[in-house]
Amino acid sequence: MPLTTQRAFDPVRFDIPRDFAEDASPEDMRTWLCGLGDRHLDGGPGYFVLTGLQHLDEPGMRAFALAASAALGRLLPQDSGGTLLREVRYRGVRLGEGATGRYSDSRDGGNLHTDSPHRPTAVPDYFALACVHQAAVGGDLVLVRLADVLDRLRGTPDVLRTLRRPVHFDTRDDSPGAPATVVRPVLEQRDGREHIHYLREYIELGHRRPGVPDLDAAQLLAFDALDALVESRDLQYTDRLSKGEMIFIDNRWTLHGRVAFEDREGDDRRLMLRTWITKAESVNG
Numbered sequence: 001m002p003l004t005t006q007r008a009f010d011p012v013r014f015d016i017p018r019d020f021a022e023d024a025s026p027e028d029m030r031t032w033l034c035g036l037g038d039r040h041l042d043g044g045p046g047y048f049v050l051t052g053l054q055h056l057d058e059p060g061m062r063a064f065a066l067a068a069s070a071a072l073g074r075l076l077p078q079d080s081g082g083t084l085l086r087e088v089r090y091r092g093v094r095l096g097e098g099a100t101g102r103y104s105d106s107r108d109g110g111n112l113h114t115d116s117p118h119r120p121t122a123v124p125d126y127f128a129l130a131c132v133h134q135a136a137v138g139g140d141l142v143l144v145r146l147a148d149v150l151d152r153l154r155g156t157p158d159v160l161r162t163l164r165r166p167v168h169f170d171t172r173d174d175s176p177g178a179p180a181t182v183v184r185p186v187l188e189q190r191d192g193r194e195h196i197h198y199l200r201e202y203i204e205l206g207h208r209r210p211g212v213p214d215l216d217a218a219q220l221l222a223f224d225a226l227d228a229l230v231e232s233r234d235l236q237y238t239d240r241l242s243k244g245e246m247i248f249i250d251n252r253w254t255l256h257g258r259v260a261f262e263d264r265e266g267d268d269r270r271l272m273l274r275t276w277i278t279k280a281e282s283v284n285g
């Protein structure tokens with residue numbers, strides 16, 4: 001059963017010794033993080049948190065976030081400029097706004113999703129968020145495990161079947177020559193395990209593109225059923241990263257969102273540093 005406290009990540013919160021954070025060799029970092037990844041990403045629960053990094057300044061946190069992420073696989077660029085470490089902060093937009101507005105640039109809550117289902121090539125297997133500053137109010141992370149969702153959907157095979165049909169995700173990329181949509185199913189079986197790709201807003205935007213068929217009634221019902229499940233509190237694991245904490249999340253079988261937040265005035269507004277990581281053996285594009 002999910003924890004109903006706001007400290008749901010405590011069972012997989014690991015303190016990182018100060019000298020290790022600052023001086024570990026790439027080999028030692030890889031050995032330690034791959035061990036955690038094997039147990040808690042590829043295994044259960046699909047995420048883990050490193051804590052005790054608050055002594056690092058922002059450049060130090062950037063360097064650590066890149067090194068720790070690279071220890072788990074290959075970093076994927078997050079935009080056409082090749083950004084490997086993206087600042088997730090409020091940029092004054094709402095989800096889906098304009099041609100390229102993204103959830104990560106908003107301060108909205110809800111809308112549980114997986115990261116980058118609209119990427120034309122490899123979808124990140126893992127992603128990480130390093131907390132440089134937390135919001136004044138809110139900003140808690142909310143995680144839902146695909147295994148729990150599938151468990152609840154076992155009684156509605158029509159919904160499961162519909163979620164396995166390919167859909168068009170809007171690529172949110174209006175640069176010349178870029179594809180308008182990318183086609184993949186919400187649920188798919190790969191490597192002997194279920195994977196999920198979901199960000200409803202991008203699916204709805206994709207199906208409004210010229211030449212793309214409208215979503216049908218069965219699809220809308222299936223997304224409503226999925227949304228109702230991921231929004232149900234008894235499937236949600238909620239916790240709040242503190243300054244100096246970094247979470248790693250398996251993007252293949254974990255949905256995530258956050259609680260809406262309010263920033264304080266001044267420089268220390270909510271700032272997370274995000275990486276997208278692909279496991280070396282699953283690089284396919």
Ligand SMILES: [Fe+2]
Pocket residue numbers: 103104113114115256
């Ligand atoms: Fe996200």
